[in-house]
Amino acid sequence: MVSKRKSRTSKTIEDSCIHLCSVFFRSLYYTLPALFLFFFLLYLCLSFTTGISYNNFHICIFSRKFNDPYCNTAGSKPGYQIISEENVTFAGETAGDRILDSVPVQEHKTKNKVDLNSLIELKAEEEYSKYIKPTSEDEGYALRAVIKYLYLQRSSLSPGDENLNNPRSCEGKGVYVYDLPSKFNRDLLVGCNDILPGVNLCSYFKNEGFGEAITNLGKGWFATHMYSLEPILHSRVLKHPCRVYNETQAKLFYVPYYGGYDVLRWHYRNVSEDVKDRLGIEVLKWLESKESWRRNAGKDHVFVLGKITWDFRRDKDPWGSRFLELQEMQNPTKLLIERQPWQVNDIAIPHPTYFHPRTDDDITRWQIKIMSKLRRNLVSFAGGARPDNPNNIRSTLIEQCISSNQCRFLNCTNESCTNPKNVLDLFQDSEFCLQPPGDSATRRSVFDSLISGCIPVIFTPYTAYYQYAWHLPEDHRKYSVYISEQDVKEKRVNVVEILKAKTLKEKKDMKSYIVQQLLPGLVYGDSNAKFEKFRDAFDITFDCLLKKINRSVV
Known part of the structure; x- marks a missing residue:
């Protein structure tokens, strides 16, 4: 007959197992939250970076949600941006848009000036031959200098002091x-x-x-x-x-x-x-x-x-x-x-x-009018030839214009352009307005065409792109068409044919940007102007x- 009672040895082993299991699960109960907290802190540490500059301590969060790291600086308001390779972008826009996104706000400090200068040097190296191919080393240096000064001027549009950014203060x-x-x-x-x-x-x-x-x-x-x-x-x-x-x-x-x-x-x-x-x-x-x-x-x-x-x-x-x-x-x-x-x-x-509005409504009414205007001419040119200047491309442009039934020419040598209505009517009736250099690189006509909703066709960057850093965006494709002056001079291109190839969407997008975004910032209101919506x-x-x-x- 076999006894059903457990031996003392078996019971002792069983009690020991129960005790060990109890200890294990109790320790697991207390250590799991600690482990979870440890791994969470480790994740945060990997998501943050720190930097020290100018006696300030920076904590920066890098995330795929942000194009730039967002940094908080001890002793100052958030706003300092760390310069990184991914952050070196110059998405130049006109006033109100982001300019020089990666330029630190506290620019008066020496280190940040160095950062700004480094960015400008980089952009100059990237863009100096964007429009004009230098024919000598000296010309290359000169073009780099143009880009440097242009971006330095654009830095005045970047975020700055809170009071300076508040137009009412x-x-x-x-x-x-x-x-x-x-x-x-x-x-x-x-x-x-x-x-x-x-x-x-x-x-x-x-x-x-x-x-x-x-x-x-x-x-x-x-x-x-x-x-x-x-x-x-x-x-x-x-x-x-x-x-x-x-x-x-x-x-x-x-x-x-x-x-x-x-x-x-x-x-x-x-x-x-x-x-x-x-x-x-x-x-x-x-x-x-x-x-x-x-x-x-x-x-x-x-x-x-x-x-x-x-x-x-x-x-x-x-x-x-x-x-x-x-x-x-x-x-x-x-x-x-x-x-x-x-x-x-x-x-x-x-x-x-010629336009000097006094109120927001004056601008809005004009925007509505020219956005809805039917434009019968693909291209137009208001100007005169420069027969005494063989390097000027006006004669070639006039020749190409009058030989096309989609281009209209207004001859300014007979004083037709002294009447503002003649010029404005032409520009409001055209999709593209040719803007070659005249007595100098720039033309008032560029701005007359823009406020008329006519897309300017630019032939040298010195006419607009290298000039109006505070009022025109860096990306010229938003508001203009660029055709190389040299290509026209050597008759390698037909300007009217190039403009014919522009799609309806391209023309619509440029016109909309010109009228809705640029126009208000290109006109001078009168001395009693009261603008709330526009600058x-x-x-x-x-x-x-x-x-x-x-x-x-x-």
């Missing part, structure tokens, strides 16, 4: 207007019937420089002269919401010297170079007596000159003055309708057009000016 944005003796501005307009021999300019000085109203075009349209930038901006600055009357409260100093009209009156007169230079030298002597000028050697001062830069850079040719070549003029910012591409303080801003060319210019000066003057 005047903190740190005081604008001081010098009360210059009238001989430097208003007196230059008094002899308006004799500034140019045989030409009466008096009608152009009406309405604060806008000229006479063009009633048959509607509200906000004026017969504005192409050199009227100085009185137009002067009247706006006088009513700037951040204008201050105490020099110590100013961040920006505006010098209302009408240098464009000063030099214009001597263009066709036989006078000495001393006479041409006299008034410009006098205004600088007047400024040198001011502590506000001496404090920062003019770095926080701005001049508006309503002509092209070359009219103020007399060299061997006796044309113009040497105002911009004077040593005292190297630090101030100069606003011009055409800049010298190798001068970082030369800033090109839009040529004045006009003046607003964009002075927003960027304040950011530029905020960085250059510590």
Whole structure:
């Protein structure tokens, strides 16, 4: 008979097993959360990176959700961006879009300046031969310099100080207007019937420089002269919401010297170079007596000159003055309708057009009108030939245009273009507007075509792409078509045939971008303009000016 009782040995072993299992599961119960926490912390550590620069401690999160690492900096607001190979992108847009995404906000610090310079060097190396193939090493260096200065100017559009980005705040944005003796501005307009021999300019000085109203075009349209930038901006600055009357409260100093009209009156007169230079030298002597000028050697001062830069850079040719070549003029910012591409303080801003809206509604009504306009011409060209200049491509373009039934030519040599309505009607009736260089690289006609919803066809980057860094986007394909001037000159291409190949979607996208995105920022509203929704060319210019000066003057 077998006993059913367990032996003492068996029971002891069983009790030991139960005890061991109990201990194991209890330890597992307590260690699993710890293990889970350990692996979670390990994951976070692998997802973060840290960096130390300028005594700041940066924690940056890298994620596929973000194109750039988002960094939080001890002792400052989030906004510092680490420079990485993936982050080196220059998605240049016009005002309001992201420019130089990878440029650190705190640019006044030395390390960040080095980062910015490195990025610009990289872009210059990538893009210097984008439009023009250099034929020599020196030309290559020159083209690299153009790109460097262009991107340096675009950096004024990148995110910056919170107050500077708030258009309704005047903190740190005081604008001081010098009360210059009238001989430097208003007196230059008094002899308006004799500034140019045989030409009466008096009608152009009406309405604060806008000229006479063009009633048959509607509200906000004026017969504005192409050199009227100085009185137009002067009247706006006088009513700037951040204008201050105490020099110590100013961040920006505006010098209302009408240098464009000063030099214009001597263009066709036989006078000495001393006479041409006299008034410009006098205004600088007047400024040198001011502590506000001496404090920062003019770095926080701005001049508006309503002509092209070359009219103020007399060299061997006796044309113009040497105002911009004077040593005292190297630090101030100069606003011009055409800049010298190798001068970082030369800033090109839009040529004045005929449209000067006062309200958001004025702009919106015009946008609706030209978006719905039926365009009967594929291509048009308003201009004249340059028979005395064999390097100019205008004659070739005219020949190609008149030989096509899809291109319309308006001959400006017979004064047809002096009537603004003739030009605007042509541009509003065309999908593409040819914009070859004229007496200089830039053309007012580029801006007349843009505000008419006509896609400009550009033949040299110096006409627009290397000029208007604050008002036109880096990607020219959004608003224009580029055709090499050299290809046209050597008759390797037919411009009309190239434009015929553009798809309906391409044309629609460009036109929409021009009208909806660019147009408001290319026009100068009148001195009483009240914009809430839009920023006009003046607003964009002075927003960027304040950011530029905020960085250059510590």
